[in-house]
Every structure is written in C-alpha cells, then in structure tokens.
Amino acid sequence: MDEARTSRRGLSPRLWLAGGWLILALAAATFAPLIAPQDPLAQDLMLERLPPFWLDGAESGYWLGTDSLGRDLLSRLIFGGRIAFIVAFAAATSACLIGSALGLIAGYFGGWADRFISRIVDIWMAFPPVLFAILLVAVLGTGLSSVIIAIAVIDWTRFCRVIRAEAMSQARMDYVESARIAGYGRIGIMLREVLPNVLPSVVALLSLEMGIAVIVEAILSFVNLSISTDDPTWGSIIAEGRLSIHQAWWVLVFPLITLILTVLSFSQFGEGLKARFDPVLR
Amino acid sequence: MLVTLFGVAVVVFVVIRVAPGDPIAMMLPPGASDADIARLRALYGLDKTLVQQFFIWLAGVLHGDFGTSISLRQDVLGLVFNRLPATLELATVALLMAIAIGVTAAILGARSRGTAVEAGIDIASGATLSIPDFLWGLVLILLFGVLIPVFDISGRVSPQLDLPFVTQFYLVESILRLRFDLIWDLLKHMLMPAVALALPLAAIIAQLLKQSLKEVLDLDYVVLARVKGFSETQVILREALKNAALPTLTLVGVQFTFLIGGTVIVERLFSYEGLGNMAIDAVINRDLPLIQGIVLVFALLFVLVNLAVDMMYALLNPRLRHG
Numbered sequence: 381m382d383e384a385r386t387s388r389r390g391l392s393p394r395l396w397l398a399g400g401w402l403i404l405a406l407a408a409a410t411f412a413p414l415i416a417p418q419d420p421l422a423q424d425l426m427l428e429r430l431p432p433f434w435l436d437g438a439e440s441g442y443w444l445g446t447d448s449l450g451r452d453l454l455s456r457l458i459f460g461g462r463i464a465f466i467v468a469f470a471a472a473t474s475a476c477l478i479g480s481a482l483g484l485i486a487g488y489f490g491g492w493a494d495r496f497i498s499r500i501v502d503i504w505m506a507f508p509p510v511l512f513a514i515l516l517v518a519v520l521g522t523g524l525s526s527v528i529i530a531i532a533v534i535d536w537t538r539f540c541r542v543i544r545a546e547a548m549s550q551a552r553m554d555y556v557e558s559a560r561i562a563g564y565g566r567i568g569i570m571l572r573e574v575l576p577n578v579l580p581s582v583v584a585l586l587s588l589e590m591g592i593a594v595i596v597e598a599i600l601s602f603v604n605l606s607i608s609t610d611d612p613t614w615g616s617i618i619a620e621g622r623l624s625i626h627q628a629w630w631v632l633v634f635p636l637i638t639l640i641l642t643v644l645s646f647s648q649f650g651e652g653l654k655a656r657f658d659p660v661l662r
Numbered sequence: 663m664l665v666t667l668f669g670v671a672v673v674v675f676v677v678i679r680v681a682p683g684d685p686i687a688m689m690l691p692p693g694a695s696d697a698d699i700a701r702l703r704a705l706y707g708l709d710k711t712l713v714q715q716f717f718i719w720l721a722g723v724l725h726g727d728f729g730t731s732i733s734l735r736q737d738v739l740g741l742v743f744n745r746l747p748a749t750l751e752l753a754t755v756a757l758l759m760a761i762a763i764g765v766t767a768a769i770l771g772a773r774s775r776g777t778a779v780e781a782g783i784d785i786a787s788g789a790t791l792s793i794p795d796f797l798w799g800l801v802l803i804l805l806f807g808v809l810i811p812v813f814d815i816s817g818r819v820s821p822q823l824d825l826p827f828v829t830q831f832y833l834v835e836s837i838l839r840l841r842f843d844l845i846w847d848l849l850k851h852m853l854m855p856a857v858a859l860a861l862p863l864a865a866i867i868a869q870l871l872k873q874s875l876k877e878v879l880d881l882d883y884v885v886l887a888r889v890k891g892f893s894e895t896q897v898i899l900r901e902a903l904k905n906a907a908l909p910t911l912t913l914v915g916v917q918f919t920f921l922i923g924g925t926v927i928v929e930r931l932f933s934y935e936g937l938g939n940m941a942i943d944a945v946i947n948r949d950l951p952l953i954q955g956i957v958l959v960f961a962l963l964f965v966l967v968n969l970a971v972d973m974m975y976a977l978l979n980p981r982l983r984h985g
Contacts, residue, residue, distance in 0.1 A: 503669035506961040508923030511941050515953065518945045519677055595794050599927050602796075603942055618800065622931070625808055636800050640793055647792040 395652035398645035409461030418452035420459040456612035468590040474532035479539025487547025546578040587650025591643040670961040729951035738955035747830035749936035756859035764867025772875035790865035795924040799858035799931040816933035874906035915971025919964040
C-alpha cells in the first residue's frame with residue numbers, strides 16, 4: 381500500500397483536496413439561500429439559455445448561464461447540493477447500520493445466522509442495482525424518503541459482505557480467544573473487540589457509499605423518479621442538460637463536473653481515512 | 663443457484679404487488695365501467711390472492727410463459743428475447759474492451775514497476791474506478807457526441823439503413839454476413855455506451871492484475887525464465903500472466919455482473935434499444951408482468967455468469983484440475 385505509507389504522517393494531500401471540496405460543497409448547500417445569486421426556481425423566458433460568464437451574450441449575475449427555462453444554473457446547482465447531501469448522509473448511514481450489523485453477526489457468530497444472511501445477500505446481488513432502485517422508488521412513490529429508503533435497502537449488502545469477511549478473520553485471532561478466556565460474553569467481545577477493528581473499513585465504505593448515494597439519486601432524478609420535479613437536483617439538471625445538449629452544453633457540463641468532483645472526493649476521502657485510522661497500517 | 667433465482671422471483675413479486683398504483687386504471691380510458699375494470703383484472707389474474715398469483719405466475723414461468731405485458735400487450739418472453747440480444751452484444755463488447763484496456767495497463771504497469779509509468783497507471787485507474795458508468799456515459803456524450811461529434815449518441819443502428827437481419831443479434835449477424843458498412847454503423851452506436859461500461863471494470867482489472875503480476879514476477883520460476891534470457895515483456899506474457907490471471911478472473915466475474923446491471927442506465931442514457939431501456943419504461947408504466955420477466959432474466963444472467971466463472975476457474979487452476 382504505497383498510499384498508506386505517505387499518509388501515515390499528517391493528512392495526505394488527497395485527504396486535504398477531497399475534504400476541502402466536500403466542505404465547500406456542503407457549506408454552499410447548507411447556506412444555499414444566502415449564497416445562491418438567484419432564485420433557483422425563477423423562470424424567465426427572456427433569459428433562456430444564457431451562456432456562462434466568459435462567453436458572449438452572458439448576463440451578469442448568471443455566472444454559469446441559464447437553462448432552457450431561463451433558470452440560473454449556479455443557483456440550481458447550489459440548491460441541488462442540499463438534496464444530494466441529505467441523501468448521501470441519510471442513505472449511506474442507514475445502509476451502513478443495517479449492513480454492518482448483519483455483517484458483524486454473520487461473520488462473528490457464523491452458523492445458521494451466517495448461512496441465512498449470506499443467502500439474502502446472494503439474492504440481493506442477483507438484482508441489477510439501478511433497476512432495483514428504480515423499481516423501489518416507483519413502488520414507494522417518488523419523494524426524498526423513498527430515495528433514501530431505496531438506496532439503504534439496496535446497498536446494505538456492500539457493508540455486509542466486507543464486514544462479514546473482516547469479522548470472520550478477526551474472530552479467529554488470538555485476542556478474541558484471550559477475551560473469551562478472560563470471561564467476556566460473545567456479544568461483549570463482538571462489540572468491544574471485533575467492532576473497533578473493523579471500524580476503519582466501515583468508515584472507508586461509508587464515505588464511498590455516500591458518493592454512490594449521490595450518483596443513485598442523480599440517476600433516479602435523471603429518469604424522473606426522484607423527488608418532486610420542482611426542486612432542483614443534480615440529476616434533474618443533468619436530465620435537462622442531456623435534452624438541450626446541442627443548444628446549451630453548459631447545462632450538462634457544470635452539474636457533471638460537480639458530480640464527478642463530489643464522487644471522487646467521497647471515495648478518496650474514505651480511502652485516506654482508512655489509511656490513517658487503520659491500526660495495522662498506523 | 664435455484665434458491666437464489668426463486669428468492670429473486672419472490673422479492674420482485676412481493677415488491678411490485680405492494681405497489682399502490684393500479685396498472686388496470688392506467689390502461690382504461692377514464693369513465694370505464696366497473697364491469698370493464700373487473701373483466702380486465704380477471705384477464706390479468708389480478709383478482710386472485712397474492713400467493714395464488716405468485717404460483718400461477720411461477721408455474722407459467724417454468725413452462726416458459728412469462729405472461730402478457732400490460733403496456734405493450736405482447737408476450738413478455740417474446741419482448742424480452744427481442745431486446746436481450748442488443749444488451750448481450752453491448753455487454754460483451756464492453757467486457758472485451760475492459761479486458762483489453764485493463765490487461766494492457768496491468769502489463770505496462772508491471773513491466774515498468776517502480777517508475778513514473780506505474781504511478782501514472784495507479785492514479786489513472788484509481789480515478790477511473792471512482793467514477794461510475796453513468797457519469798462516464800455523460801462525459802463521453804459531451805466529448806464525442808457534441809465537442810467532436812464522431813460517434814452517435816442515441817439508438818442502436820441508423821434508422822435509414824436497410825436491415826437484412828433475421829435475428830436480433832445485429833452485430834453478430836453483420837459480422838457473419840461480412841457487411842462492413844453495418845458493422846461500422848453498429849459499432850459507431852455501440853462504442854460510447856460500451857466504453858462507459860468498460861472503464862470502471864478496466865480499472866479494476868488493471869489494478870488487480872498488476873498486483874498479482876508483481877507478486878508472481880518475484881517467484882523462482884519467473885526469475886529462472888529471466889536468467890534464461892527472456893525479456894521482461896516475454897517473461898510476463900509467457901510465464902507470469904497465466905498464473906497471475908486466476909485471482910483477477912474471479913473478481914472479473916462479479917464485476918461483469920455489475921457491468922450487466924449498469925446497462926440499464928447506460929442504455930437509457932444513449933437511447934440504446936436493449937433490455938435495460940425497456941425495463942425502465944416497464945417500471946414507469948407499472949407493467950408488472952414485464953418487470954418481473956426482465957428482472958428474472960437479469961438475475962438468470964447474473965447467476966449464469968457466476969457459474970461460468972466458477973467453471974473457468976476450475977478449468978484454469980491446475981490445483982483444482984488435477985485434484
């Protein structure tokens with residue numbers, strides 16, 4: 381692990397870059413009403429498809445241009461970040477709690493619990509995840525909570541598989557045996573000894589999952605199945621941009637850059653944290 | 663394997679039956695009489711209990727009858743078979759590209775281990791891996807559909823072309839018929855969705871295969887080959903690759919199922935007329951029989967891919983072969 385070596389001392393550059401972008405985006409989303417230069421929903425057909433500020437025909441105050449209904453792109457991106465981060469935190473945390481708990485139980489206790497949980501994971505893995513998400517949201521009805529539930533219901537297996545494998549290898553280690561001899565109960569050992577050792581993996585996966593959740597939300601709003609169509613989301617802006625790609629490329633380019641930076645940051649941040657907090661690597 | 667498929671069938675069935683929307687209500691014009699509604703419900707078997715509906719459907723499936731699509735009013739199996747070849751061709755082309763790119767990068771990285779080339783490959787594969795197919799698709803649309811419009815960004819084949827095909831395997835058929843104009847047109851449509859699907863998998867292959875190659879390259883028999891005077895590239899191609907490929911193979915199998923799953927949204931993105939695109943329409947139209955059929959076919963594909971990987975692993979692993 382070359383990367384682990386560099387990040388042993390202090391914060392690595394990638395942790396800084398990734399964390400920096402996430403904090404910036406999160407702050408912008410949190411203070412959206414104060415920061416956004418325009419009302420993200422205000423339509424003005426006199427201002428439709430304005431280009432970004434460095435091109436001819438741009439209007440001041442509309443930095444990244446406008447979409448085909450004359451709505452300010454920058455303001456929509458800032459407000460869209462709110463949905464993205466709410467979904468990222470809520471969905472990833474839920475998936476993490478469900479998956480880690482089941483993975484810990486399956487890996488540490490083994491036996492029929494393991495067989496049962498692993499069987500469910502197998503069944504879940506045989507679903508195309510995007511189709512599963514679209515199906516669930518269609519069933520649950522569009523809305524923020526449906527999106528969060530759908531992601532949690534689908535992606536818990538990511539945590540479950542990794543944590544199960546880690547808990548299994550931890551359960552065979554000497555320290556677990558010593559704790560047992562020292563008189564700790566099985567659940568006590570699982571929570572006090574095994575859990576802290578699998579935590580770095582959980583944290584890395586959690587960060588990665590937040591990026592995935594942002595993407596899934598974008599995909600769902602892309603097929604028009606996320607939250608109500610009025611509120612701007614990164615996916616709905618992308619869907620709009622895909623349609624007007626030949627007339628106004630910026631409507632697709634800016635949300636795409638935002639999404640890529642956010643997803644890259646979540647995954648790099650997770651990897652960086654893992655390298656930093658892994659007791660073995662440290 | 664069968665348990666998994668049965669589980670998938672149960673889950674889909676339960677999930678879509680608890681859906682609040684009424685597919686019958688969507689089919690009839692407003693003002694339809696109650697008798698009409700009841701007749702249509704009976705026609706599609708929606709008047710029976712959940713468990714009855716499930717076993718009627720399951721019995722049908724086992725006889726190759728997946729029911730009738732509510733929105734398209736055609737046989738589900740026929741619809742699925744009509745679209746499946748397009749998805750299979752796309753996924754296969756994507757897989758081949760992923761292997762080609764991934765293996766090349768891995769060999770290049772292992773050959774020049776410890777140099778800037780390897781570091782570059784590491785960074786590139788790490789970043790490629792973090793960006794999912796959906797975003798790659800959009801990036802490609804912008805780059806090669808709009809900025810430099812060389813490829814087509816929607817559809818499977820140009821509509822003005824006269825198609826001589828008797829099956830839905832357009833690409834396979836045009837290769838067999840040596841119709842290079844059609845091959846070119848199909849590839850022009852397929853290239854971008856295939857690359858979008860291939861890139862994340864290529865990155866995984868590059869990372870994993872490079873790692874195993876580096877491990878194998880320190881083993882005695884490889885050192886011996888080097889002493890014999892083979893060049894580093896020859897050593898990798900002739901000696902190391904075969905043994906290093908095994909761990910990668912298992913992972914590629916799992917990742918290939920992810921790639922197949924990715925076709926759903928990538929087909930949508932490029933308006934490619936495959937199974938995934940039809941699946942999204944089916945969900946939006948609440949076409950229960952069609953959704954069930956498509957999801958089950960996807961699950962079957964996943965299970966078959968895993969089975970194929972297991973068999974290939976047994977075939978390639980000398981310890982299992984002679985054991």
